[in-house]
Amino acid sequence: MVRIGAGAGFAGDRIDPAVDLAKRGKLDFLAFECVAERTLAYGHLARMADPGKGYHALIDRRLGAVLADCVKNGTTIVTNMGVANPRAAGRAVVELARRMGLKIRIAVVEGDDLTDTITPDTRLPEIGKTVREHGLRVAGANAYLGIDAILPALDQEPHVVITGRVADPSLFLAPLVHRFGWNVDDWPILGRGTAVGHLLECTTQVTGGYFADPPYKVVPDIAYLGFPYAEVDPDGTAVITKLEGTGGAVRELTVKEQLLYEVHDPSAYLTPDVTADFSTASIAEAGKDRVRISGVGGRERPATLKAIVGFDGGFLAEAEFSYAGAGAASRAELASAIVRERMVHIHRCNDRIRVDLIGVSALHATAGISSHADTRDVRLRAAMRTPDRLAAETLLAEVESLWLSGPAGGGGYRGTITPSVTTQAIYVERSAIELHVEVMQS
Amino acid sequence: MSRRTVPLREVASARTGDKGDIACISVWVYDPRDYADVKASLTAERVAAAYPDLWRGKVTRYEVPGLHGLNFVLRDALEGGVNASLNLDLHGKSFSFLLLALEVEVERP
Numbered sequence A: 001m002v003r004i005g006a007g008a009g010f011a012g013d014r015i016d017p018a019v020d021l022a023k024r025g026k027l028d029f030l031a032f033e034c035v036a037e038r039t040l041a042y043g044h045l046a047r048m049a050d051p052g053k054g055y056h057a058l059i060d061r062r063l064g065a066v067l068a069d070c071v072k073n074g075t076t077i078v079t080n081m082g083v084a085n086p087r088a089a090g091r092a093v094v095e096l097a098r099r100m101g102l103k104i105r106i107a108v109v110e111g112d113d114l115t116d117t118i119t120p121d122t123r124l125p126e127i128g129k130t131v132r133e134h135g136l137r138v139a140g141a142n143a144y145l146g147i148d149a150i151l152p153a154l155d156q157e158p159h160v161v162i163t164g165r166v167a168d169p170s171l172f173l174a175p176l177v178h179r180f181g182w183n184v185d186d187w188p189i190l191g192r193g194t195a196v197g198h199l200l201e202c203t204t205q206v207t208g209g210y211f212a213d214p215p216y217k218v219v220p221d222i223a224y225l226g227f228p229y230a231e232v233d234p235d236g237t238a239v240i241t242k243l244e245g246t247g248g249a250v251r252e253l254t255v256k257e258q259l260l261y262e263v264h265d266p267s268a269y270l271t272p273d274v275t276a277d278f279s280t281a282s283i284a285e286a287g288k289d290r291v292r293i294s295g296v297g298g299r300e301r302p303a304t305l306k307a308i309v310g311f312d313g314g315f316l317a318e319a320e321f322s323y324a325g326a327g328a329a330s331r332a333e334l335a336s337a338i339v340r341e342r343m344v345h346i347h348r349c350n351d352r353i354r355v356d357l358i359g360v361s362a363l364h365a366t367a368g369i370s371s372h373a374d375t376r377d378v379r380l381r382a383a384m385r386t387p388d389r390l391a392a393e394t395l396l397a398e399v400e401s402l403w404l405s406g407p408a409g410g411g412g413y414r415g416t417i418t419p420s421v422t423t424q425a426i427y428v429e430r431s432a433i434e435l436h437v438e439v440m441q442s
Numbered sequence B: 001m002s003r004r005t006v007p008l009r010e011v012a013s014a015r016t017g018d019k020g021d022i023a024c025i026s027v028w029v030y031d032p033r034d035y036a037d038v039k040a041s042l043t044a045e046r047v048a049a050a051y052p053d054l055w056r057g058k059v060t061r062y063e064v065p066g067l068h069g070l071n072f073v074l075r076d077a078l079e080g081g082v083n084a085s086l087n088l089d090l091h092g093k094s095f096s097f098l099l100l101a102l103e104v105e106v107e108r109p
Helices: A016-024 A039-049 A059-064 A067-073 A086-099 A147-154 A170-180 A187-200 A252-259 A328-345 A389-400 B032-041 B044-050 B093-100
Strands: A002-008 A029-032 A076-079 A105-110 A138-143 A160-162 A228-232 A238-242 A275-277 A282-285 A290-294 A297-299 A304-324 A353-358 A377-386 A411-429 A436-441 B002-007 B012-019 B022-029 B059-064 B069-074 B103-108
Touching: A002 A016, A002 A076, A002 A170, A002 A187, A016 A029, A016 A067, A029 A170, A039 A138, A039 A304, A039 A411, A059 A086, A067 A076, A076 A147, A076 A170, A086 A105, A086 A160, A086 A436, A105 A147, A138 A411, A147 A160, A147 A170, A170 A187, A187 A228, A187 A238, A187 A252, A187 A275, A187 A290, A187 A297, A252 A282, A252 A290, A252 B012, A252 B022, A304 A328, A304 A389, A328 A353, A328 A377, A328 A389, A377 A389, A389 A411, B012 B093, B022 B032, B022 B093, B032 B103, B044 B059, B044 B069, B044 B093
Parallel strands: A002 A029, A029 A076, A076 A160, A105 A160
Antiparallel strands: A002 A228, A105 A436, A138 A304, A228 A238, A238 A290, A275 A297, A282 A290, A304 A377, A304 A411, A353 A377, B002 B103, B012 B022, B022 B069, B059 B069
């Protein structure tokens, strides 16, 4: 049996539950997933500004919290914290280990970075345009690598494997293939291992996070959700569970909800490794906070690899202002009209502006849903995307000017301008990838 | 036994995920005996027609009878996706509750 846990499910995930797993989990592997769709593009921008950066910003804190326990307990760490600069991340972990007095081996996986292969003539199939026609500056491009990139790194028997862009479930599937010696074309068993990775990769989303909806769905001790781990058998069936004494719950329903999370056709979940079939899965509770998953199938992997091209996407401007008390919604509506009027007629702004009235209608505004209650606490939120920093600043200034020039009793201004990236998917031949593993020692 | 109309939230849970401008919402009945009724009520056409200004594209429904689940894939549903949307909820995480607000007809004693 292999025991494999999840140490992070996104770049901002909690650290203390990973420490708990590292200390008490008796794990063979602990995988940290820290890269979202747009993370790579931000990483490339950071690397352009400083060639020594572009990897996961919290790498010292996140790995520093677990490294000593993982080394002591024989737990191999596998992570995509390399983001846009795996080699620099490897060097950072070497330094971290030296500071901690640990002698370790780190295997760095490279080959996902396709930035140099993107030309003005590269076609972007999602929008049917070339990069030139798209007109935005390319930040970087990376292919989703699979287990064939991670397995040679695991063959070096390292303490830590660091990658850039890999498919999330592959971070979990590769250790299982490595330890069990599964054939990389045994599609059904790769499907089962992929389901394990898919269930673990968002950490608490399988242990009671993104789930509670009282009174229908109640989660015990929800402030202290444990991160999940799996006990995987050589045939790929697995029990999803969490440490005793942690909060949350692993139930049939938490596992079912997560099985189809971000899945389109349940019978064809595409990864670089396999076309997994979740539609035939059996999910059954096997004790407290223990859920067994079996019956997942698999077919041949896709011929090409998906890659993401990131572009410099200008700025997202957001500004907020509040009205409370009698007539709050009417005063907020009046303020909204003022901001729109001035952006168009004084500032000649052509960018689309959205104004939400939080407390009346915001997240579901475009679905036509608003609160009809006598709302007495309303927050105006104006948002705009623009390539022009000055236009972004103008929106903030117009909302801020509501202090003096807006309806009565307004206050609580906040404004932010966020540099934005956008992404486009492309598909590349597997032969276009040159894999490389670099071993470093502390 | 009689037929009763209830909000989906009373008989099922739902979870939203996103990929680009596509939202996917899975629906799971609490009691397997409600699966056939929920399946009959909650067709792809009905979901597509529910919030046409927000969910603007084609809706595909996948059935997972072994787990008593339905999976809805909604194209052109995220106001351009995280790249373009001005919605506070860029990912449409809250959209499961739009689906849970729809009424379904189920059998009740």
